Amino acid sequence: MKELLRELREKSLSAIDGTNTAEELDALRVQYLGKKGELTAILKQMGKLSAEERPVMGQLANDVRAALEEKLDERKAYLAEKALEQRLATEMLDVTIPGEKHKMGHRHPMYIVLDEIKSIFIGMGFDILEDREVELSEYNFTKLNVEEGHPAREWSDTFYFDDDSRILLRTQTSPMQVHAMESRELPIRIIAPGRVYRKDEVDATHSPMFHQIEGMAIDKGVTMGDLKGTLNEVVKQLYGSSTVTRFRPHHFPFTEPSCEMDVQCHKCGGKGCPTCKGEGWIEILGAGMIHPKVLEGCGIDSTVYSGWAFGMGLERLALRRFNISDLRLIFENDIRFLEQF
Ligand code: PHE
Numbered sequence: 001m002k003e004l005l006r007e008l009r010e011k012s013l014s015a016i017d018g019t020n021t022a023e024e025l026d027a028l029r030v031q032y033l034g035k036k037g038e039l040t041a042i043l044k045q046m047g048k049l050s051a052e053e054r055p056v057m058g059q060l061a062n063d064v065r066a067a068l069e070e071k072l073d074e075r076k077a078y079l080a081e082k083a084l085e086q087r088l089a090t091e092m093l094d095v096t097i098p099g100e101k102h103k104m105g106h107r108h109p110m111y112i113v114l115d116e117i118k119s120i121f122i123g124m125g126f127d128i129l130e131d132r133e134v135e136l137s138e139y140n141f142t143k144l145n146v147e148e149g150h151p152a153r154e155w156s157d158t159f160y161f162d163d164d165s166r167i168l169l170r171t172q173t174s175p176m177q178v179h180a181m182e183s184r185e186l187p188i189r190i191i192a193p194g195r196v197y198r199k200d201e202v203d204a205t206h207s208p209m210f211h212q213i214e215g216m217a218i219d220k221g222v223t224m225g226d227l228k229g230t231l232n233e234v235v236k237q238l239y240g241s242s243t244v245t246r247f248r249p250h251h252f253p254f255t256e257p258s259c260e261m262d263v264q265c266h267k268c269g270g271k272g273c274p275t276c277k278g279e280g281w282i283e284i285l286g287a288g289m290i291h292p293k294v295l296e297g298c299g300i301d302s303t304v305y306s307g308w309a310f311g312m313g314l315e316r317l318a319l320r321r322f323n324i325s326d327l328r329l330i331f332e333n334d335i336r337f338l339e340q341f
Contacts, residue, residue, distance in 0.1 A: 001049065001057055004042050008032070009064045016071045022079055029072055039065060109341040110211065110318040110330055113238075114193055117213060117317070120237045121191045124230065126215070129176055129192040137166055139175035144254040145293050159197050169197035173214035174254060177290070177309055180216060181298035186305060187219035193314065204326045211314035216290070218300065218307030224257070224289055227308035231261055231287065238321065239263065244270070246281065255288025255309060266320055275325070282320065285312035 176192035287310035
């Protein structure tokens, strides 16, 4: 029996040293010291011993139990510490490591210009209207005095959705004039920025999708002088007070008289260069006094009210504002380009 206790002591102590987890350790505790454990099994044989041997063996068995318990506790503490160390190592948050830098984006150069234009017009008492890009040809053309057979209505110029040429992607923001007249009380002062679509090939100055800003003011006694004064002021606020402009006569079906507005070329100062195609001037918008037929078609008495309207190309304004040479750069979303603004 003495031999058995010695063996148990030896093998259990080394087994405890070999454990790596608290679960393994618990299993050993049950195996050696549990009710059905190995030590208990040995103690059950005490009955066979003589009265003299019994206390000696009892003492020995108690020593083994005490040694085992001590060893189990020791190992338990050791494993707990190791587990903690491991957790600290893996879950460690090192506040001294430099943070990861996130790249911040910013507004697209064209929208920077749009925001500037919006705030100039808001400062003059205009409202901003943003609306549909899919239009009825009635609004894109007919109500704007663009009759059947007008070249702008050609399939080769316009994206239609149906064979009857009734629904289309708007080719201009001018239908917003009609929507504003039909839905608003007079007087009206609005600008309406947005995308427009034409069947154009992509090149340095063309894209099948581009942006326009429509503008319109209707009130009693509004004249061409108001149109020129307003647009000159806008361009000066946008490009600087020394900007030189000119108005040339033109034709649009929905304005009479009509004009185009040019700004002097920023590259050559009016001498003529590749940017202005040798002209010295760059056209930025079409405009005019709203045709009486258009006013009357929207239920406005053209003998009492008059108004002006304009439509400008937003990309072109952005090109000039930031000295960009090619329209395609605006749409390519190349980060090396966009980062410069
Ligand atoms: N809609 C015209 C265009 O796309 C521009 C314009 C707008 C002209 C308003 C006059 C008045 O060319």
